[in-house]
Amino acid sequence: MQKESSIQNRIDTTLKNTKLCFEPIFELVRGFRANTIPWVTCAKWTTGLTLGLFFKIDWYILSYTRFTNLYPYHPLLYKIYALSISTSPFWIWAWMQVKYKKDKLKLLTRAFKNAGLESKIGRLPNLISDFPLDPMTRKLRLTNAGFPVSSFQAQSKFIESELGIFIDEVKESRESRTVDVIYSHYPMATEVSYSPEDAEAPFEFKVGQTRANTIATSLQKTPHLLVAGQTGGGKSTFLRQLIVHLHLQKKGINFLLIDLKGGLEFSMFENRKNFVVVPHVLAAVVNLQNTNSLLDKRMSFLKENGCKDIEAYFKKKDKPANAPDLSRHVIVVDEAAEMFLAGHHAKSKEVQTAREMLSRIARQGRALGIHLIVATQRPDSKSLDPQVKANLTGVICFQMMNDSSSIAVLGNGRATDLPKVAGRAIWKNGIEMLEVQTPFLSSEMAESLLGPPDNQPTKKESTIKLVESANEKLDPLQTE
Numbered sequence: 001m002q003k004e005s006s007i008q009n010r011i012d013t014t015l016k017n018t019k020l021c022f023e024p025i026f027e028l029v030r031g032f033r034a035n036t037i038p039w040v041t042c043a044k045w046t047t048g049l050t051l052g053l054f055f056k057i058d059w060y061i062l063s064y065t066r067f068t069n070l071y072p073y074h075p076l077l078y079k080i081y082a083l084s085i086s087t088s089p090f091w092i093w094a095w096m097q098v099k100y101k102k103d104k105l106k107l108l109t110r111a112f113k114n115a116g117l118e119s120k121i122g123r124l125p126n127l128i129s130d131f132p133l134d135p136m137t138r139k140l141r142l143t144n145a146g147f148p149v150s151s152f153q154a155q156s157k158f159i160e161s162e163l164g165i166f167i168d169e170v171k172e173s174r175e176s177r178t179v180d181v182i183y184s185h186y187p188m189a190t191e192v193s194y195s196p197e198d199a200e201a202p203f204e205f206k207v208g209q210t211r212a213n214t215i216a217t218s219l220q221k222t223p224h225l226l227v228a229g230q231t232g233g234g235k236s237t238f239l240r241q242l243i244v245h246l247h248l249q250k251k252g253i254n255f256l257l258i259d260l261k262g263g264l265e266f267s268m269f270e271n272r273k274n275f276v277v278v279p280h281v282l283a284a285v286v287n288l289q290n291t292n293s294l295l296d297k298r299m300s301f302l303k304e305n306g307c308k309d310i311e312a313y314f315k316k317k318d319k320p321a322n323a324p325d326l327s328r329h330v331i332v333v334d335e336a337a338e339m340f341l342a343g344h345h346a347k348s349k350e351v352q353t354a355r356e357m358l359s360r361i362a363r364q365g366r367a368l369g370i371h372l373i374v375a376t377q378r379p380d381s382k383s384l385d386p387q388v389k390a391n392l393t394g395v396i397c398f399q400m401m402n403d404s405s406s407i408a409v410l411g412n413g414r415a416t417d418l419p420k421v422a423g424r425a426i427w428k429n430g431i432e433m434l435e436v437q438t439p440f441l442s443s444e445m446a447e448s449l450l451g452p453p454d455n456q457p458t459k460k461e462s463t464i465k466l467v468e469s470a471n472e473k474l475d476p477l478q479t480e
């Protein structure tokens with residue numbers, strides 16, 4: 001009996017040690033997926049250590065300390081040794097993560113005991129994983145130990161102070177009987193007011209506030225933008241402050257605002273110089289056709305002048321006297337699905353034309369100063385043309401209902417882990433992914449910043465004219 005239990009103990013210890021050996025590998029994989037490995041620091045150390053090996057500094061150190069018998073003279077051993085030394089910065093980082101988790105487990109056990117989350121038979125919630133979602137936010141997965149999620153939520157303030165963290169959200173997965181705690185070591189604002197001073201450089205705009213920094217980009221750096229998220233996330237509010245900001249900052253920008261949800265979101269921009277607001281697919285198609293001919297004109301003008309894009313043209317010294325107006329155009333589509341799905345409001349021919357034109361603007365607009373900003377609740381390939389989506393390099397993704405929608409936008413389920421805070425989003429630019437609180441600008445404030453409307457033709461007049469001319473151009477239209 002005693003022999004059996006000692007064998008069992010040995011097996012347990014071996015399993016535990018094997019698991020411990022694999023832990024750093026899991027940490028590296030997690031870090032790679034969430035892009036939290038400090039690549040620059042690790043790469044610098046790796047380069048330094050590899051150079052050290054190349055110049056045999058290790059051998060000099062060993063001979064100086066009289067440990068040359070430790071030097072791996074066998075070629076195979078040397079290869080293993082050299083690989084371990086040069087990749088050691090990554091392994092050190094991974095081991096630090098393992099240690100961090102072990103310490104966290106100790107703290108958690110204490111916190112749960114103090115918070116009364118210990119069952120009558122002494123069961124405590126157990127740590128399953130604690131991995132980074134982005135450089136500042138982490139997700140803690142715990143077994144629920146038979147407690148409902150409401151018990152965790154009720155104790156969240158207590159757990160926050162015990163662990164010195166800021167909890168964004170506590171949610172449960174009934175099937176796996178686990179609880180996810182989304183948290184950070186840094187506080188995050190639940191509302192960030194719009195301020196024109198936050199992004200003052202030409203064509204620059206603020207994306208949002210992370211836990212530590214203000215994130216801003218510009219039309220040059222991020223020429224096209226996708227704004228995605230479920231209803232009520234904050235897409236239209238984000239578009240409103242972005243349009244107001246770009247307009248106030250550079251009054252010369254021309255806006256084509258396509259609002260296919262009844263024209264209410266953009267009504268404050270009607271009857272203003274530099275703004276065209278269209279509430280119908282047909283009128284949108286006509287305006288997009290105009291934009292496409294502008295694209296052709298600009299392209300041939302730049303070719304004639306030997307410039308690859310408008311930036312190069314602006315830098316050019318000997319500009320022609322009769323140069324056309326090269327001011328930037330921003331096309332904003334609120335609810336792209338209405339534009340890309342044929343139905344009661346749009347016929348298949350209109351939809352097809354709109355798809356082709358938006359796709360061309362997305363592909364060629366950057367160099368010609370024509371930018372596209374598309375907002376959508378539904379990021380699937382039916383509701384948003386894949387070619388258009390592929391060219392929208394900057395992505396703001398508000399909370400998503402399910403993992404598949406989040407994956408369609410961000411490539412992972414990060415947007416489903418966002419707390420239910422209006423204006424909270426993930427900003428993705430290239431491989432960088434950050435949680436941000438987007439700037440809030442109320443409609444009233446936006447209107448007062450814009451000032452009274454100019455004496456431009458009313459929306460109704462311009463829309464009627466556009467629809468009439470669209471009918472001439474697109475007739476006969478096929479109905480779905």
Ligand SMILES: Nc1ncnc2c1ncn2[C@@H]1O[C@H](COP(=O)(O)OP(=O)(O)OP(=O)(O)O)[C@@H](O)[C@H]1O
Nearest residue numbers: 191230231232233234235236237422423438439440
């Ligand atoms: N950045 C923000 N900060 C604070 N509150 C916000 C923010 N953005 C949006 N909200 C609040 O959330 C509400 C819904 O926002 P909004 O209408 O922009 O959502 P939406 O994503 O456009 O929804 P839908 O898809 O239904 O049009 C707004 O009325 C506003 O009160």
Ligand SMILES: [Mg+2]
Nearest residue numbers: 235236237265
């Ligand atoms: Mg909206």
